Amino acid sequence: MEKGKENRTQGVLKRISGPVVTAVGLDAHMYDVVKVGNEELMGEVIKIQGENIIIQVYEDTAGIRPGEPVGNTGLSLAVELGPGLLTSIYDGIQRPLEVLVDKMGNFIERGVSAPGLSHEKKWEFVPTVKKGDEVKAGDIIGTVQETNIVHKVMVPPKAKGGKIKEISGGSFTVDETVCVLEDGTEIAMLQRWPVRVPRPVTEKLNPDIPLITGQRILDGLFPIAKGGTAAIPGPFGSGKTVTQQQLAKWSDAEIVVYIGCGERGNEMTEVLTEFPELEDPKTGKPLMERTVLIANTSNMPVAAREASVYTGITIAEYFRDMGYDVSLMADSTSRWAEAMREISSRLEEMPGEEGYPAYLAARLSEFYERAGRVISLNGEGGSVSVIGAVSPPGGDFSEPVTQNTLRIVKVFWALDAKLSQRRHFPAINWLNSYSLYLDALNEWYDKEVSPEWNPLRAWAMGVLQKEAELQEIVQLVGSDALPDEEQVTIEVARMIREIFLQQNAYDAVDTFCPMSKQYDMMKAIKHFADLAHTAQAGGATPQQVIAIKSKNELPQIKFIRDYEPELEKIMKDMEAEFDAMRTV
Amino acid sequence: MKEYRTVAQIAGPLVFVEKTEPVGYSELVNIVTADGTVKRGQVLDTSDEIVVVQVFETTAGIGRDSGIRFTGETIKMPVGKDMLGRILSGGGKPIDGGPDIVPEKRLEITGAAINPYARSSPEDFIQTGISTIDGTNTLVRGQKLPIFSHRVCPTTTWRSRSPARQRCPARPKSSPWSSLRWASPGKRPTTSWPTSRRPALSSARSCS
Ligand SMILES: Nc1ncnc2c1ncn2[C@@H]1O[C@H](COP(=O)(O)OP(=O)(O)OP(=O)(O)O)[C@@H](O)[C@H]1O
Ligand SMILES: [Mg+2]
Numbered sequence: 001m002e003k004g005k006e007n008r009t010q011g012v013l014k015r016i017s018g019p020v021v022t023a024v025g026l027d028a029h030m031y032d033v034v035k036v037g038n039e040e041l042m043g044e045v046i047k048i049q050g051e052n053i054i055i056q057v058y059e060d061t062a063g064i065r066p067g068e069p070v071g072n073t074g075l076s077l078a079v080e081l082g083p084g085l086l087t088s089i090y091d092g093i094q095r096p097l098e099v100l101v102d103k104m105g106n107f108i109e110r111g112v113s114a115p116g117l118s119h120e121k122k123w124e125f126v127p128t129v130k131k132g133d134e135v136k137a138g139d140i141i142g143t144v145q146e147t148n149i150v151h152k153v154m155v156p157p158k159a160k161g162g163k164i165k166e167i168s169g170g171s172f173t174v175d176e177t178v179c180v181l182e183d184g185t186e187i188a189m190l191q192r193w194p195v196r197v198p199r200p201v202t203e204k205l206n207p208d209i210p211l212i213t214g215q216r217i218l219d220g221l222f223p224i225a226k227g228g229t230a231a232i233p234g235p236f237g238s239g240k241t242v243t244q245q246q247l248a249k250w251s252d253a254e255i256v257v258y259i260g261c262g263e264r265g266n267e268m269t270e271v272l273t274e275f276p277e278l279e280d281p282k283t284g285k286p287l288m289e290r291t292v293l294i295a296n297t298s299n300m301p302v303a304a305r306e307a308s309v310y311t312g313i314t315i316a317e318y319f320r321d322m323g324y325d326v327s328l329m330a331d332s333t334s335r336w337a338e339a340m341r342e343i344s345s346r347l348e349e350m351p352g353e354e355g356y357p358a359y360l361a362a363r364l365s366e367f368y369e370r371a372g373r374v375i376s377l378n379g380e381g382g383s384v385s386v387i388g389a390v391s392p393p394g395g396d397f398s399e400p401v402t403q404n405t406l407r408i409v410k411v412f413w414a415l416d417a418k419l420s421q422r423r424h425f426p427a428i429n430w431l432n433s434y435s436l437y438l439d440a441l442n443e444w445y446d447k448e449v450s451p452e453w454n455p456l457r458a459w460a461m462g463v464l465q466k467e468a469e470l471q472e473i474v475q476l477v478g479s480d481a482l483p484d485e486e487q488v489t490i491e492v493a494r495m496i497r498e499i500f501l502q503q504n505a506y507d508a509v510d511t512f513c514p515m516s517k518q519y520d521m522m523k524a525i526k527h528f529a530d531l532a533h534t535a536q537a538g539g540a541t542p543q544q545v546i547a548i549k550s551k552n553e554l555p556q557i558k559f560i561r562d563y564e565p566e567l568e569k570i571m572k573d574m575e576a577e578f579d580a581m582r583t584v
Numbered sequence: 585m586k587e588y589r590t591v592a593q594i595a596g597p598l599v600f601v602e603k604t605e606p607v608g609y610s611e612l613v614n615i616v617t618a619d620g621t622v623k624r625g626q627v628l629d630t631s632d633e634i635v636v637v638q639v640f641e642t643t644a645g646i647g648r649d650s651g652i653r654f655t656g657e658t659i660k661m662p663v664g665k666d667m668l669g670r671i672l673s674g675g676g677k678p679i680d681g682g683p684d685i686v687p688e689k690r691l692e693i694t695g696a697a698i699n700p701y702a703r704s705s706p707e708d709f710i711q712t713g714i715s716t717i718d719g720t721n722t723l724v725r726g727q728k729l730p731i732f733s734h735r736v737c738p739t740t741t742w743r744s745r746s747p748a749r750q751r752c753p754a755r756p757k758s759s760p761w762s763s764l765r766w767a768s769p770g771k772r773p774t775t776s777w778p779t780s781r782r783p784a785l786s787s788a789r790s791c792s
Contacts, residue, residue: 097699
């Protein structure tokens, strides 16, 4: 804005093609925010071609004509960061949807702006540094009790820093100065940060702590690390959204950012109605208090969908800088990629594979690269974990969005239509899925769960893989043709699938399974396998082993919160049954 | 209303018009052909050089001599209680020989997005009287519902039958059905129905 006088901040529209418009007679830089047309619709410069400034508009452009004015704000697309983010629901460009309902009713109209944070609300600021202290960019200078979460007020990342001249506690709006430095710099609680630029950190660390999700197949077989990246591709109705929402509910992150990107409005409503009633298993506080929602549903403007993902990850990075573990879900990154494709085709760019722009891979990796476990500028350790749903058309994983995503992320949870049709939930295919964090996380599981855990997991994976091989034989020659030992393997594999892997998201207890319970369940199945093995060595037939009754009681411990006495009893009964077999 | 006779090019459903005054994006366009027929279209791309119009019906009869009228309005439609019981064309005009609709409002046909914050969860069960829907693939008020079909599946009968029969039973406090879905289309079987045998109701899922 403080550019030279000859700067032309007003131009005119020359062309309108859907969400992409061209202006002339305007000086602009890439990603400047502009106001388009008589209604001042918000847009962003995405291409400069000689005199032609090409802009993507975040609102519907119907009725806009060539010749209407375009004004450059000289600012880049940025979000407002400060107290008030938590529990909010925003559109793709951080307009609070709750405020928009007050301003324009139940439907979203255009040309209405609303700041991301309330500029009137007062927050109780408590300084954590004092007059005379030296502070630098990123340092924490005080706190605000935002919800049950403590919001840490930081020196903006690009500030020079210096010695504190004045700082005092009290009630402030986000715009009011809470701290003055010797050189006169005034610091308020509000920061703005351009969404397309990653916030700086001191150092990236190796992710070696798992993000515990309470979902057995994830924590048990294919864990994601805090600061890691994962993708959930799956055909229609296979459980992408349910899995994402389970992660948003139960993962042991301190802050959750949930981006509903081009999916159903009702799914956001579900989150809005459920989350305030659910308790964080760690803190006992309503889940909503740690959550920020971003909604660009399928019928909202497509350019804002492109932006929504950046808005979300910038908010996530801001909380990470305070030292929090943040997890970000994006449902669905395919809709985001389609938004890119639509804009790109309006730009008449050379289409790449399946019409996606050639920079699809670059954009996806830029996004996922913003995940990570870090030491922030102030020395706090925090992380952003990113979990993206992918909706490949026809469930075909060879399409460009899935393929490019898999090249970047380290965890692959492959949803499988066959499993969901059989109502095996979560319908994550245990043979195709993988986690590249396993080695890095072994030590944590060793220390925090049990030294037995890693061998147990390896054993379970081995049984499941063996089952897949045996199934092929069974299909050819029938199960009677299998050696005795392997008939039991098939039974044990069935137990792993039905007891451990299947988990009901809609059951009050089973929806979240603590790591200790996961361990006990797997150990119980292994114990059965061991007893069976010994019995067979002593001459028991597979039929005898499979007929053990007590093992059929095992699935129900999923639905019991204080399951230990019940599990104890089942295991005692099981041992007794095997003992009886031996004495016969 | 100004009429332009400056058609520069016609390609597929697209008509390119030059030397116009500023035309709004998405505006409704009337195209008058030599024999006086009026065809409708919509602006797909507009600039001070050329305007691209997508024609809703065939471009047969449109030529460089056709007259192009830009209406200055995006597509709106008159709506009102009067519409109940009437038969309308795809363009919203009565085709049952009755009088014009007296509009209470004129609404954009593209509609506006519902603010997700203003939505409430759909949870009212709609009874259709078709057992395979009510029993296992319950309909819920406010839900969107695709019916997937093969060429010979009788979907038209189904679609028209279900609104005619549907009823909302007394609203249960919290419906246990709300999480169920009508259709989770997987890979569709490639075989088509034997035409001689009408599929029984219970096989409807394989149509879905
Ligand atoms: N873990 C689970 N436990 C119980 N039911 C589940 C689970 N996961 C999925 N389902 C069932 O599958 C249905 C479809 O799941 P979901 O909406 O998550 O699919 P999706 O992959 O997001 O589909 P779309 O591509 O249409 O968005 C759910 O409504 C639910 O009935
Ligand atoms: Mg979904």
